[in-house]
Amino acid sequence: MMRMIARRLVLGAATLACVYALTFLMVVSAPGNPLQTSERNLAPEVAAALRARYDMDHNGRYFVQLLLGILRLDFGPTFQYPDWTCNQILAQSLPVSAMLGLVAILLAVVVGVPLGAMSAVRGRGWASGLGLSLALAGVCVPTFVTGSCLLLVFAVFLRVAPVGGWGTLAHLPLPAVTLALPFVAYVTRLTRAGMTEALSQDYIRTALAKGLPRRQVVWKHAFPVAFLPVLTYLGPATAQAMTGSFVVEKVFSVPGMGQHFVNAALNRDPGLLIATVLVFSAMVIAFNLIVDGVHVCVDPRLRSRAA
Amino acid sequence: MVRGALILLLVLLGGAWLSGRRSDVRPAPDFRYVHSSDVHTLDPARMSWTQDLRIALNLWEGLCAYDPSTLSPVAGAAGYPPEVSPDGLTWTFHLREDGRWSNGDAVRSSDFVRGWRRAMEPGTAADYAFFVTNHVAGARAYAEWRTEAMQVLTALSRRAEGWPLDARQVEALLTLECARPVREAWEALKRASANAGGEGATPGHAAALGDAALPWRELHAEVMRRHVARMDEQFAEVGLETPDERTLVGRLVKPCPFFSDLVAFPALSPIHESLELLRERWGDAPLTREGLVTYDAQWTKPDYRKSGYPGLVTNGPYRLADWTFKRSLRLEVNPFHREAARIPCRSIEAVVYDDPNTALLAFESGDVDFIPTVEVSYDHEIARLARSGERADFHLCSLAGTYFFNFNCCDAVVDGRPNPFVDARVRRAFCLAVDRRAIAEQVLQRGDRPAEAFVPPGTMPGYEPPAGLGFDPASAQSLLAEAGFPHGEGLPVIELLFNTGGPHGSICQAAARMWETHLGVRIELRGKESKTFAEDKASRRFMIARANWYADYNDPTTFLDVLSCGNGNNDSGYCREEYDALLAAASVERDATRRMSLLREAESLIASHDCPILPLFHYTSVTAIRPGVTGLTPNARLLFPFRAVSVAR
Numbered sequence: 001m002m003r004m005i006a007r008r009l010v011l012g013a014a015t016l017a018c019v020y021a022l023t024f025l026m027v028v029s030a031p032g033n034p035l036q037t038s039e040r041n042l043a044p045e046v047a048a049a050l051r052a053r054y055d056m057d058h059n060g061r062y063f064v065q066l067l068l069g070i071l072r073l074d075f076g077p078t079f080q081y082p083d084w085t086c087n088q089i090l091a092q093s094l095p096v097s098a099m100l101g102l103v104a105i106l107l108a109v110v111v112g113v114p115l116g117a118m119s120a121v122r123g124r125g126w127a128s129g130l131g132l133s134l135a136l137a138g139v140c141v142p143t144f145v146t147g148s149c150l151l152l153v154f155a156v157f158l159r160v161a162p163v164g165g166w167g168t169l170a171h172l173p174l175p176a177v178t179l180a181l182p183f184v185a186y187v188t189r190l191t192r193a194g195m196t197e198a199l200s201q202d203y204i205r206t207a208l209a210k211g212l213p214r215r216q217v218v219w220k221h222a223f224p225v226a227f228l229p230v231l232t233y234l235g236p237a238t239a240q241a242m243t244g245s246f247v248v249e250k251v252f253s254v255p256g257m258g259q260h261f262v263n264a265a266l267n268r269d270p271g272l273l274i275a276t277v278l279v280f281s282a283m284v285i286a287f288n289l290i291v292d293g294v295h296v297c298v299d300p301r302l303r304s305r306a307a
Numbered sequence: 308m309v310r311g312a313l314i315l316l317l318v319l320l321g322g323a324w325l326s327g328r329r330s331d332v333r334p335a336p337d338f339r340y341v342h343s344s345d346v347h348t349l350d351p352a353r354m355s356w357t358q359d360l361r362i363a364l365n366l367w368e369g370l371c372a373y374d375p376s377t378l379s380p381v382a383g384a385a386g387y388p389p390e391v392s393p394d395g396l397t398w399t400f401h402l403r404e405d406g407r408w409s410n411g412d413a414v415r416s417s418d419f420v421r422g423w424r425r426a427m428e429p430g431t432a433a434d435y436a437f438f439v440t441n442h443v444a445g446a447r448a449y450a451e452w453r454t455e456a457m458q459v460l461t462a463l464s465r466r467a468e469g470w471p472l473d474a475r476q477v478e479a480l481l482t483l484e485c486a487r488p489v490r491e492a493w494e495a496l497k498r499a500s501a502n503a504g505g506e507g508a509t510p511g512h513a514a515a516l517g518d519a520a521l522p523w524r525e526l527h528a529e530v531m532r533r534h535v536a537r538m539d540e541q542f543a544e545v546g547l548e549t550p551d552e553r554t555l556v557g558r559l560v561k562p563c564p565f566f567s568d569l570v571a572f573p574a575l576s577p578i579h580e581s582l583e584l585l586r587e588r589w590g591d592a593p594l595t596r597e598g599l600v601t602y603d604a605q606w607t608k609p610d611y612r613k614s615g616y617p618g619l620v621t622n623g624p625y626r627l628a629d630w631t632f633k634r635s636l637r638l639e640v641n642p643f644h645r646e647a648a649r650i651p652c653r654s655i656e657a658v659v660y661d662d663p664n665t666a667l668l669a670f671e672s673g674d675v676d677f678i679p680t681v682e683v684s685y686d687h688e689i690a691r692l693a694r695s696g697e698r699a700d701f702h703l704c705s706l707a708g709t710y711f712f713n714f715n716c717c718d719a720v721v722d723g724r725p726n727p728f729v730d731a732r733v734r735r736a737f738c739l740a741v742d743r744r745a746i747a748e749q750v751l752q753r754g755d756r757p758a759e760a761f762v763p764p765g766t767m768p769g770y771e772p773p774a775g776l777g778f779d780p781a782s783a784q785s786l787l788a789e790a791g792f793p794h795g796e797g798l799p800v801i802e803l804l805f806n807t808g809g810p811h812g813s814i815c816q817a818a819a820r821m822w823e824t825h826l827g828v829r830i831e832l833r834g835k836e837s838k839t840f841a842e843d844k845a846s847r848r849f850m851i852a853r854a855n856w857y858a859d860y861n862d863p864t865t866f867l868d869v870l871s872c873g874n875g876n877n878d879s880g881y882c883r884e885e886y887d888a889l890l891a892a893a894s895v896e897r898d899a900t901r902r903m904s905l906l907r908e909a910e911s912l913i914a915s916h917d918c919p920i921l922p923l924f925h926y927t928s929v930t931a932i933r934p935g936v937t938g939l940t941p942n943a944r945l946l947f948p949f950r951a952v953s954v955a956r
Contacts, residue, residue, distance in 0.1 A: 032838025037347060038355035040434050041845045043875050045454040049429035052461040052597040061470050082348050083607045084632055092632050106316040156672050163669040164660060166634060250662045255633035259661065268838055
């Protein structure tokens with residue numbers, strides 16, 4: 001088990017190094033001037049001064065300087081917002097996104113798993129119909145539509161929530177629900193599919209034939225197996241939810257990280273873009289590792305192989 | 308598993324509730340307004356966006372200030388009007404006795420010199436450095452001298468670290484005055500090599516200098532030492548003098564009737580001396596190793612403390628109380644300001660709403676009091692409500708901004724293809740074939756004024772722009788035939804470049820359709836993402852490109868200078884001696900009426916004859932002000948000094 005974790009950590013570091021190199025390559029080769037932040041053309045002498053100031057006068061040197069900074073966990077300045085460093089921006093936005101994303105993922109589990117399981121167990125009843133329609137709606141309706149509708153109903157008509165912003169508990173429910181919906185839908189579908197398959201297995205029939213109560217068979221024998229695909233999905237999904245969503249953040253004015261992910265690319269802001277990409281990659285790697293660890297703990301077959 | 312998730316969820320929500328309660332300690336502000344995205348920078352010298360300037364005008368006070376409705380200069384940190392010598396070249400500003408910084412220090416004339424010097428330093432990279440370098444005597448020479456030194460020092464420091472030099476840098480080392488120590492060392496090396504009977508370094512061969520084994524580190528230090536020793540001496544030649552603590556004398560290169568307008572602009576704000584505590588140094592030198600004057604970028608934060616720095620100190624009616632990135636920015640009355648007791652709004656919060664729809668919802672639900680520009684995609688509907696009077700809280704405002712197309716006036720398109728627009732008759736034909744009224748009324752529908760000339764009418768005091776070319780498809784066709792392209796035959800496919808997003812696509816489609824119908828040409832629309840668009844536009848990879856320009860000060864030259872030969876923002880590449888001569892004549896004309904008529908003549912040349920641009924419309928925007936808020940006057944540049952704002956709740 002420890003050897004597996006160590007190996008995965010080394011592999012993760014190598015992946016991050018590749019991600020850095022690739023992102024850097026794309027940033028410096030993309031058309032458009034990252035130093036031009038207003039609508040005016042940059043005067044050549046101003047451009048030269050800025051390139052010198054930010055070590056951008058030589059790509060090789062820039063690659064090394066950025067890398068040295070990152071190894072010290074210092075992602076350097078941003079060009080679009082020169083008063084802030086990438087680290088300050090990450091420190092302000094990552095906790096917001098992480099909080100929102102965690103709540104959304106937990107909501108997805110709390111709502112999606114029982115809904116999916118019920119709809120599989122009950123067959124063609126109303127629970128199944130509800131679960132399926134919710135899953136379909138959650139996947140199909142874009143976030144900016146659900147977000148705007150929720151905002152209109154709860155913030156403008158009913159006035160029970162503030163219109164966007166961040167800082168108090170009242171700001172949390174609308175963006176969290178909006179962000180959670182597609183995840184709820186996915187978790188419901190996965191649980192339902194897993195459960196349906198698990199329930200058709202021979203060992204379930206055997207357990208039922210032996211006279212075990214149906215409730216016990218479903219939750220003790222079928223559910224742990226049915227949950228495995230959901231668990232696999234939760235790793236990258238949590239990383240994705242916790243690093244922010246551009247649309248949800250825009251609609252609800254949430255100062256999270258998702259907007260920087262998109263804006264940094266649009267603005268060609270090298271430091272911030274590399275910082276957000278690396279944080280996202282690191283989270284994906286970390287959560288996959290955690291999920292695999294949990295897999296080993298819950299799945300006896302993997303446990304014997306890991307040992 | 309599900310139970311675990313539920314428990315964790317409840318714990319998280321509880322935590323959020325507790326932390327939310329703790330952070331909500333500040334009292335609600337007197338006035339809240341919408342900031343469309345966060346401030347780009349609070350460094351007044353580097354600002355370029357209106358929303359940043361809006362905050363700067365409340366934090367800083369230049370020598371003059373703006374009248375809230377006309378934006379004409381009024382008394383600011385100095386009295387108005389300033390003393391101007393009969394030849395218009397020497398401007399003397401007398402600072403008021405009661406000018407105070409937000410920490411209580413007196414505002415001195417040297418604070419302005421510090422601010423202006425900083426604005427023109429290459430390391431500051433100010434968009435508006437030209438306000439100083441174009442007007443103050445000796446400023447351009449100083450800035451160029453500094454830029455040269457910066458290039459040489461950058462090259463030397465990179466070479467000293469072992470990085471190669473490119474041809475441009477080697478060129479600088481061979482030719483620029485400040486690189487003399489390098490040339491001397493290089494000559495010595497060559498002589499030594501020749502004396503030793505070796506082949507010697509190839510004389511005059513630039514690449515060899517880059518490869519030469521010179522003591523680069525020492526040379527860098529030597530050039531730096533000499534440069535630093537001369538900096539103040541060189542700056543003394545710039546026409547800025549401070550005979551005493553409350554007098555600032557500026558010597559100009561040519562008369563500038565709108566100079567008091569320029570000194571009201573945030574780029575020319577004073578800077579408190581405490582900023583020097585955060586100057587970045589390289590060894591003993593007060594410069595970076597690249598020769599730049601730079602400061603710790605955190606200096607604009609109110610709570611930043613380092614080496615004795617007291618946090619941001621400003622001299623305007625407000626001081627910065629708090630700034631949380633992408634959330635909000637809070638201003639509170641500067642207790643030392645002379646009008647502090649009379650300012651009705653004691654605290655102001657600028658709240659960030661990235662999405663204009665959400666911003667409007669926040670206004671509708673009463674969360675915010677003011678939206679400077681309502682930018683929703685259904686703005687025509689908002690404009691209709693404002694025009695019809697159905698919504699008294701929406702105000703239409705004619706802006707000093709023009710939306711236009713640039714024609715590429717260069718001999719050939721960048722890739723070498725012949726450029727039909729080099730012929731003014733073709734440009735004129737294209738201008739005549741566009742029905743601007745239809746674009747304003749049917750495409751935009753928000754009340755923008757169709758444009759015939761570049762300068763928006765009624766925005767520049769004492770200036771009435773000339774009539775340009777109207778909509779006349781018949782003349783357009785005959786002009787095109789005269790140019791050798793009857794019914795568009797012989798013309799290549801015309802590329803129209805624009806940035807995607809906003810109304811640009813619809814506007815370009817409408818114009819393209821008109822050209823196709825009336826001129827028989829084929830148009831290819833090239834929508835590009837904005838950064839790529841900006842690069843293509845600046846490097847003239849287009850035939851026709853969409854553009855816009857907003858006024859920076861109340862004088863027609865803020866528009867007309869753009870089209871002068873070699874102007875950095877002249878994307879059309881238009882270069883006409885006659886036009887530049889008219890602008891030059893106007894710049895030395897002391898009689899205001901004659902000056903304006905010269906400028907009008909210049910504009911007439913571009914609007915009805917040469918047509919390097921096709922003006923489409925002058926912007927109109929909608930401002931939302933909650934009933935009960937007084938003291939906000941929508942104006943042509945959407946700058947809102949907040950000191951007169953009061954809110955009745």
